[in-house]
Amino acid sequence: MKKNILFSLFTILFSLTLVSCSGSDDESTDEPDVPQTYRRSVIIYIAAQNSLGYLESGYTSASRLDSLEIMKGMAQLNSTKDNVFLFIDDSQRPRLSRIYRYGGGGQMRTMVSLEKRWSLDVCSTDPATLHEVLSYVATNYPSESYGLILWSHGSGWQPSTNVQNTLKLTKSFGIDVGGGGNMETDTDSRGRMGVQMDISDMATAIARSGVHLDYIFFDACNMQNIEVAYELKDVTSYVIGSATTTSAYGAYYTDLIPQALFAYPMNDANAMRMARQYFFDATQNVSLQDYYEDLGNVNSVIKTSELENFAAVTGQYIGKAITNRQTVDMTDVQRYSDNEHFYSPAHYDMGCVLGRILSAADYQAWRAEADKCIISHNATDKYILYIYRGETYYATLDDPDHIVGVSMFVPDELYDGDKFNKYPFNKDFQSTAWYKAANWKATGW
Numbered sequence: 235m236k237k238n239i240l241f242s243l244f245t246i247l248f249s250l251t252l253v254s255c256s257g258s259d260d261e262s263t264d265e266p267d268v269p270q271t272y273r274r275s276v277i278i279y280i281a282a283q284n285s286l287g288y289l290e291s292g293y294t295s296a297s298r299l300d301s302l303e304i305m306k307g308m309a310q311l312n313s314t315k316d317n318v319f320l321f322i323d324d325s326q327r328p329r330l331s332r333i334y335r336y337g338g339g340g341q342m343r344t345m346v347s348l349e350k351r352w353s354l355d356v357c358s359t360d361p362a363t364l365h366e367v368l369s370y371v372a373t374n375y376p377s378e379s380y381g382l383i384l385w386s387h388g389s390g391w392q393p394s395t396n397v398q399n400t401l402k403l404t405k406s407f408g409i410d411v412g413g414g415g416n417m418e419t420d421t422d423s424r425g426r427m428g429v430q431m432d433i434s435d436m437a438t439a440i441a442r443s444g445v446h447l448d449y450i451f452f453d454a455c456n457m458q459n460i461e462v463a464y465e466l467k468d469v470t471s472y473v474i475g476s477a478t479t480t481s482a483y484g485a486y487y488t489d490l491i492p493q494a495l496f497a498y499p500m501n502d503a504n505a506m507r508m509a510r511q512y513f514f515d516a517t518q519n520v521s522l523q524d525y526y527e528d529l530g531n532v533n534s535v536i537k538t539s540e541l542e543n544f545a546a547v548t549g550q551y552i553g554k555a556i557t558n559r560q561t562v563d564m565t566d567v568q569r570y571s572d573n574e575h576f577y578s579p580a581h582y583d584m585g586c587v588l589g590r591i592l593s594a595a596d597y598q599a600w601r602a603e604a605d606k607c608i609i610s611h612n613a614t615d616k617y618i619l620y621i622y623r624g625e626t627y628y629a630t631l632d633d634p635d636h637i638v639g640v641s642m643f644v645p646d647e648l649y650d651g652d653k654f655n656k657y658p659f660n661k662d663f664q665s666t667a668w669y670k671a672a673n674w675k676a677t678g679w
Contacts, residue, residue: 287324307491361439368443388454391461530617534639549673559678585638611639
């Protein structure tokens with residue numbers, strides 16, 4: 235988990251880098267040479283009105299530590315044509331800042347301008363808030379390309395409807411406990427799980443902003459589902475994220491910003507570069523192991539332009555292997571989440587699922603198509619399966635020959651039964667775009 239650092243350290247370092255865009259300077263009072271159109275603007279959307287933004291007495295939070303990393307990462311950029319827009323919603327009023335580089339000739343400085351501070355609390359997991367942030371950036375700082383990092387808790391594709399009065403997590407992106415909520419326990423003023431964002435609503439919000447994203451990078455747990463990626467296929471060129479539970483430390487922006495987020499042009503190689511940098515820092519960077527510990531990681535890159543064809547091909551093979559609403563035995567199939575302690579279905583690696591249900595020849599044909607869409611994956615020998623009551627439970631990578639680093643839902647009669655009757659996952663699955671595109675109806679499910 236994220237290592238605590240005294241809050242005073244963050245305050246000192248951040249104040250040293252905070253410079254008003256309109257303020258005077260000993261060297262020059264000229265305004266920066268502002269381009270009419272910027273090269274790339276990356277929006278880092280931190281939904282932290284939850285346990286990740288919880289401020290323990292005397293220490294700082296995960297969200298503020300990542301803010302410091304972002305400042306350090308931006309200080310390594312040499313371009314004045316790139317921006318980071320940092321939206322943060324935590325225990326304070328939500329605010330949006332622009333972080334950029336100014337100057338030249340060896341005199342470049344990191345600048346921060348406070349673009350907007352909301353007078354009242356807003357819900358960061360309301361799609362309207364995401365739409366507002368993206369629209370503001372696109373209107374006021376038009377750019378040739380855009381990237382979006384979605385930073386928060388995350389858990390997958392399922393609708394975000396809370397289950398009665400339970401603390402058990404449902405599935406979707408983010409948690410916002412709202413006014414009067416308990417950030418430490420991720421619960422709202424009624425004691426229920428805070429508000430979450432459905433992925434279909436997320437896609438709609440992005441589309442309405444008019445911003446087509448070069449990439450969406452999920453700095454959150456369990457978001458690299460094929461169901462999530464398919465919902466987002468029309469608003470981004472690449473989806474990058476982890477299929478597993480991840481360390482609360484998240485991405486290491488001090489490295490990720492200069493090494494990957496502003497790599498040009500936007501293509502397969504540079505999308506894979508982001509995933510490799512994230513994987514390296516989380517699992518191999520010796521200087522960071524006190525932070526990440528030995529928690530493991532599985533991540534991947536999905537190229538959305540290939541998703542429609544991939545769905546059609548996958549549907550042909552699934553329809554061939556599963557008929558008459560058959561429940562497939564998923565015993566020992568590689569999985570990335572658990573259904574024993576949460577109101578959620580298991581998430582299985584889709585390469586391993588198809589390896590279970592297809593013949594060797596059919597699997598090889600399917601995998602050839604899969605590799606055009608899931609263009610890379612990175613995986614450690616073990617990873618977090620789930621955290622329950624303060625205990626971390628691990629899984630081992632038992633099927634490296636079949637994994638693709640992307641999870642999928644597999645319908646099961648279990649999800650019609652009494653155990654999950656308050657949250658019918660088979661029915662929810664039928665509402666996804668992936669269900670329709672991959673013709674799951676032909677299986678009887």
